[in-house]
Amino acid sequence: MKIKTSELKDFLDEKVNLYNNPKFIESDPIQIPHQFSKKEDIEIAAFLAATIAWGNRKSIIKNANQMVELLDHSPFEFIMQHQESDLEKLSPFVHRTFNGNDFMQFVESLQHLYKNHNGLEAVFSKYAEKDSLQYSIHQFKNVFFEIPHLERTQKHVSDPLKNSAAKRINMFLRWMVRNDNNGVDFGIWKSLSPSQLSCPLDVHSGNVARKLGLLNRKQNDGKALAELDKALRHLDPKDPVKYDFALFGLGVFEDF
Template identity: 50%
Template sequence: MNNLTPFPDPEFLKDFLDEKADFYNHTDFIENDPIQIPHRFSLKQDIEITGFLAATISWGTRKSIISDAEKILAWMGNSPYDFVLNFQEKDMDLFHHNSVHRTFNKEDLNEFIRNLSRLYKKNDSLENLFLVQEDETNFYHSLQRFRTEFFKENQIHRSTKHVSSTYKNSSAKRLIMFLRWMVRKDRKGVDFGIWENIDQKHLSIPLDVHTGNISRKLNLIQRKQNDWKTVEEMDLVLRKFDDKDPAKYDFALFGLGIDKEF
């Protein structure tokens, strides 16, 4: 497998990815992945809040991401929705860590919780802020609308760098991953599928260095950058493989990326 050549037959590649997606999309996946954080909750808003925060800090090793997400949970008293709704600035004094996760610091966390508090006082779910309009086929505009609303009260705060802008050609990997968690519906038990008003056919692959490299090995994409244009290039291929659930292939690409034999 180490000297893998591009698949010459699209049907063979589709079958290969279908098999790998089915293999890696299993509840065993949860144990070592940041998605385990929202899986600790049953209330929809708790799942959304912890999923959004865990996805926001999802870069680096999965072990460190989970550990740092647990620091946030402990600070929230393991009651995220209640904490967010009743958040006051003085609550930050009870967060006894200088750092949250790498460059995401205490000031960023404060701004994120403040913004989440404002949004949840107007919406019963974050889903309302990610809706795809009729003439849209992906989340390019949706993610920018969310970003604008999220930072509505302070568009120049340092924390804006932690919510990627598709309008700046970012692949928005962490937001796309969060959307997969919330939107995808299947019977495997990994993704939640709790958002009813967004069709999973619009989902894309959370593109980063690892999934990008694997996709190029498989000849799924040609572009060298890991940006939004490459996300759309991958969409064209994967939606031909499965136009109803293209994001399932994230399991295949991620799983192959951590497979040492591959």
């Protein structure tokens, strides 16, 4: 389906306006960080919710709420002040292949980031390139696992330099960096710009992008993400990832 660029832009802008509003929060994992007001609580809750954001959306939201509960509804305080004995209650947690051991490792790695690297935002900002955060994600993974860690937990943080579309981390970065003035995305990371973001590419957004002629590559991998990025930056270089709302909405809510 080949549409003229101006028509495609109008069509997608209309869909962004339809879906980029607070109603979207009700059925999306972004509702988890919206329970908090402190910057560190928001970003930690967002990072954990995004990490388990695959599979059935209801179970993602249920389990992400459980994660926050296990951290005593004070994610930052728990991460910074926990004793080893406090971690035991995390061990029964499970969401698909992410289990209690992974959760404990994430708590330790997050503590390491805040104690030794000035927190999540500082790490992503340090390695950001002018028009992309994919190298930044790769470096983030290195820093996250530079303390002793379980080998198995590494698979829960994607690496774009290994051709991963890194959907969940790109979604987390959208939440943190993009300020949509509509109360959905937070925009609390001022050191990064929405123009650096990449679209969270998954089955839904990928299929819709192909139908609209924004993407040719068949797999949803790092190469496909680069292709989609280029197309979306062409439509809006300043805020390319706003189209995630359009692609996702068309796929999930409209069976486009």
